[in-house]
Amino acid sequence: MRGSSQSGIDLQLRCESDTYKFDFVGEVEASSDNNISGRWTERTRNIGGTVIGSAYGNRIQIHIESSAFAADLVIVTRGRRMSVNVDSAGGGVKAQTSITLEPTGRR
Numbered sequence: 453m454r455g456s457s458q459s460g461i462d463l464q465l466r467c468e469s470d471t472y473k474f475d476f477v478g479e480v481e482a483s484s485d486n487n488i489s490g491r492w493t494e495r496t497r498n499i500g501g502t503v504i505g506s507a508y509g510n511r512i513q514i515h516i517e518s519s520a521f522a523a524d525l526v527i528v529t530r531g532r533r534m535s536v537n538v539d540s541a542g543g544g545v546k547a548q549t550s551i552t553l554e555p556t557g558r559r
Contacts, residue, residue, distance in 0.1 A: 459481055459482050459483075459484075460479070460480060460481040460482070461478075461479075461480050462477075462478070462479050463476065463477060463478040463479075463480070463492075464476070464477050465477075473496050474494065474496065475494065475495040475496050476492065476493070476494050476495075477492065477493050477495065478490060478491065478492035478493070478503065479491055479492075480503055482507055486506050486507045486508055487504075487505075487506055488503065488504065488505040488506060488507060488512070488514055489502070489503060489504050489505075490502070490503040491503065492516055499518045499519075499520055499521060500518060501516060501517045501518030501519070501521070502516070502517055502518075503515070503516050505525075510528055510529045510530060511526065511527070511528050512525075512526070512527040512528075513525070513526050513527075514527075518542075520542050520543060521540065521541070521542030521543070522540065522541055522542065523538055523539065523540035523541070523542075524538070524539045524540075525537065525538050532554060532555050533552065533553065533554040534552070534553045534554075535550065535551070535552045535553075536550070536551045536552075536553075537549070537550045537551075538550075538551075
């Protein structure tokens with residue numbers, strides 16, 4: 453995250469393997485009433501679109517959309533643990549995934 457502020461986040465996410473590459477950037481703002489809005493771009497596929505959603509307590513729900521792709525994301529934090537659920541559709545393909553992140557070991 454670069455250029456983040458109290459109400460906004462600039463994101464840059466990159467993932468690359470032998471068979472897959474993903475390069476995502478986004479600019480998201482939260483209003484005083486917890487509504488989220490912004491724009492995103494996936495550079496390797498040259499697509500981008502909008503972000504809308506809301507944040508309450510430990511839960512963020514967002515919908516991202518372009519002319520060829522849409523996804524709903526739910527992000528929940530509990531202590532040092534984060535879960536991300538993604539339900540997406542685009543190009544005639546539907547996909548769902550869940551990811552849980554938690555620290556290993558002790559600090």
